[in-house]
Amino acid sequence: MKCPNCSAEMIKDYEIKVHGASLLAYISLKKDKDEKQIKAAVCPKCGKIEFYTA
Numbered sequence: 001m002k003c004p005n006c007s008a009e010m011i012k013d014y015e016i017k018v019h020g021a022s023l024l025a026y027i028s029l030k031k032d033k034d035e036k037q038i039k040a041a042v043c044p045k046c047g048k049i050e051f052y053t054a
């Protein structure tokens with residue numbers, strides 16, 4: 001995945017963690033019975049974040 005800002009290679013597989021919640025909390029997308037985990041890619045150069053589903 002290339003960064004749309006600066007075209008650097010983005011680092012994938014970041015999980016979204018909710019601080020303040022107990023255990024390992026994460027946010028997911030849900031439509032009816034279809035549920036997808038949201039992951040993020042981070043650009044090491046400019047810091048842009050892109051979300052995608054696992």
Ligand SMILES: [Zn+2]
Nearest residue numbers: 003006043046
């Ligand atoms: Zn970038």
